[in-house]
Amino acid sequence: MQSSLDVVVTGVATRLMGVDAASSLKVSVQVMADLVAHFDVDVSFLCHHDHRIHATRLIAKWPQRADVAGADPLEFIYFADADPMFAFAENLRAPTVFRAEAASSVVCAPLLSGDVTTGVLGFVKHGAREWSVSELNALMAIASLFAQVQARVEAEEQLRYLAEHDDLTGLRNRRALLADVDARLAPGQPSPVAALFIDLDRLKAINDYLGHTAGDRFIQALADRLEAATGEHDMIARLGGDEFVVVPALPMSTDEAEALAHQLQSILRERVAIDGELLTRTVSIGVALGVPGIDTTTDLIRRADQAVLTAKAAGGNHVSVFSADMSLTSEYRTDIELHLQSVIETGGLFLRYLPEVDMRTGDVVAIEALVRWQHPTRGLLPPASFIAVAESINLAGELGRWVMRTACADFAHWRSQGLAADTVLRLNVSPMQLVSEGFVDSVASTLREFGLERGSVCLEITESVVVQDIETTGITLTALKQAGVQLAIDDFGTGYSVFAHLKALPVDLLKIDRGFVTDLGTNPDDLAIVRAIIALAEAFGLQLVAEGVETEAAARTLVLHGCYRAQGFLLSHPLSGEQMAALLAKGRVPVHFSATPSV
Missing domain, CATH: 3.20.20.450 (EAL domain)
Known part of the structure; x- marks a missing residue:
């Protein structure tokens, strides 16, 4: 008996070891189906607790409901409204059998993370079912494996969210913006793609006057206004500090994008009430357009950035549209292309080592090992200055x-x-x-x-x-x-x-x-x-x-x-x-x- 239980626990551990957020549900259901068969029970369910609201949510169940109208009664349960079994499961610490003498037998094993019960793994037998100590111990071991999966998936999902969202405002961040613009500029996508680079003028005055907390609240208020003033599918990202980028979901002409920039500028200039003060800042906006299949994300964002720098150089509170005159000269890149091959061959490169x-x-x-280039006229060049060029010319x-x-x-x-x-x-x-x-x-x-x-x-x-x-x-x-x-x-x-x-x-x-x-x-x-x-x-x-x-x-x-x-x-x-x-x-x-x- 014990050896067969050891085999079951080992098998569950093997199958759950490699799961991630994408595969956890499918694998969990498969494991639960096998456990139902092994323990000769009728139903298995896996719930995760949310102690912030004192509730539990159904994550997986076997057998799965098919062609049954209405929500599963286990789908979401507040402990305060639950029957005694689920209310007791909120802080369950050890495998427990419920209703052993009733028409059905239910056993629950807690998912534990330190001192916190993060969920339960349950089994239901329609009819009497005795659970041995060895079986309960095996269920506890299996529940601990599901708890490890829960922690791993939550860490992955948290990292996934943090990787593409700005924590202060809830807007998308730079990484999410770049991924979105990459997709928008793929060949065959609707054209042109507009980017509005928004930079608050002299936010430092608010930070110095009322403190950085007030400055953060001011930025949050402007982020809320941007979301309210743009379309549901528009990309709005905070790049950090007082910089935002808006990429409308629909193609826009230069005139349309410039009109949207003036509209947003007017909305963002409206006063914000913070700590009894009515605060306002002017806004500079740079506008640029990109053509899918021709322009890159770097091209588009760089042009919009150059345009907003022009707007700020004009004193702020301006909208500037990118023009060829703003473009940086290609002299530097040409220089790199012409000389890189020879320095690889003749020894103009050297290494530095970072411990x-x-x-x-x-x-x-x-x-x-870090490569450096001692350029004869431009001085010491870091790898970022020439690696991309080397790739573009097959070096x-x-x-x-x-x-x-x-x-x-x-x-x-x-x-x-x-x-x-x-x-x-x-x-x-x-x-x-x-x-x-x-x-x-x-x-x-x-x-x-x-x-x-x-x-x-x-x-x-x-x-x-x-x-x-x-x-x-x-x-x-x-x-x-x-x-x-x-x-x-x-x-x-x-x-x-x-x-x-x-x-x-x-x-x-x-x-x-x-x-x-x-x-x-x-x-x-x-x-x-x-x-x-x-x-x-x-x-x-x-x-x-x-x-x-x-x-x-x-x-x-x-x-x-x-x-x-x-x-x-x-x-x-x-x-x-x-x-x-x-x-x-x-x-x-x-x-x-x-x-x-x-x-």
């Missing part, structure tokens, strides 16, 4: 090979000197490299050439690259894993499409995007996102690194919440090869925030 540090001890646990593969070979040569040299024995070398991979023919063979060949052992090199791929073609990417990543490299998703949190694939992809590590880290300790919105990412990483058994740690407040906050590894100027600036070797010889970076506060 990754365990903030509890200061130990250097990894090293990220990304050649540039990437140079970086990999140079970094691996340095890394192998350090190891030959007895340094970096327990340290991982991290290398960034561009989208063009990942899909290029022979990339996996090139990586494997480089590792063999420099005698680097399996797992000593980690390739970093941005989140957006992973989801562009998940099937092809998955095959490539699996092959890279077999070649002996670790894999990391860089800039994690800036999108959400990869969440559902984390379990299936051979990924070892997530790197939290610096945009969520820089203001940790002062920005509760960023903390909420970071905590959700930490929970997601724990749920999938992945390592975690924070990028862009520049303050002790951010470092302490990360350590407190369980993210111990980080990069950033607080810990170290990018170093030359000689400086990196000296740091490796020391073994660690001095840290003063390693103590983890008790919670």
Whole structure:
């Protein structure tokens, strides 16, 4: 008897291990159907509690209702109105059998999260049914597995929401805006697409006069007005601070978009009552149009941004429509295109190394290689200045090979000197490299050439690259894993499409995007996102690194919440090869925030 129950619990654990928000309902129902058959009962139900309103909601049930009019009586129950069994289930702590002597027998096992009962897993037998202690123990184990799924799905859904919404206003954020405009500018979509870039004039005066809380309430009021003044399907996003973008759902001519801008400007100038004060600010708006299949999201948003800068330069309280005169010169891009090939061949590029540090001890646990270009007239150029150009002129593969070979040569040299024995070398991979023919063979060949052992090199791929073609990417990543490299998703949190694939992809590590880290300790919105990412990483058994740690407040906050590894100027600036070797010889970076506060 006990062995068969152990098999059941193990089977449930195996099936629930890999579920996510998209698959949890389907898999849960399948598991419940099997449990109904195994325990010889008639009905199984899974409910999640909402203690804020003292109610429970039906999540799954077997058998499922078919062709039955009306809502399921278990669909939503307030505990105050429930029969004694469900009222008791609000804070149930152990498996309990109800109505054992009545016409039916009901057993409920609680879903627990610490001291909180987050739901119940129940079974109904029409007729008498005795439950042994072993069976009740098995049900408790199974309920704990459903509780883990509940926590994992809630963390994923919270991160999904936070990833595309502005916490202050509830509007969409930059990431959601860019995704929406990408879709609107796809070939064949209605044209033209208008973008209105809205910037409040001198919001700082309100913050200085009444404080930042008043400033936040003012922004919330303007966000409400924008929603009321635009269509249900229009995209309204807050980019941060006092900047908003509106993208109407329907195509608009320049004149129509400019008229809408003046209409919104008039509405947003109306006074707002805050703390007994009637406040108003003028608004500058930049207008730009994009053509699907021709213009990119970057083109459209940049033009609207340039237009609003023109409006503000004119003194504010203006509406400006983008014109060719506002466009930046293409001289810079042309310069990069003309000279990049030669500097790869002749040595104008060099590497800097950014240490990754365990903030509890200061130990250097990894090293990220960063490419730089010492331009003869423009000075030191970071990779963002030329990587995109390299991709557009098919030089990304050649540039990437140079970086990999140079970094691996340095890394192998350090190891030959007895340094970096327990340290991982991290290398960034561009989208063009990942899909290029022979990339996996090139990586494997480089590792063999420099005698680097399996797992000593980690390739970093941005989140957006992973989801562009998940099937092809998955095959490539699996092959890279077999070649002996670790894999990391860089800039994690800036999108959400990869969440559902984390379990299936051979990924070892997530790197939290610096945009969520820089203001940790002062920005509760960023903390909420970071905590959700930490929970997601724990749920999938992945390592975690924070990028862009520049303050002790951010470092302490990360350590407190369980993210111990980080990069950033607080810990170290990018170093030359000689400086990196000296740091490796020391073994660690001095840290003063390693103590983890008790919670």
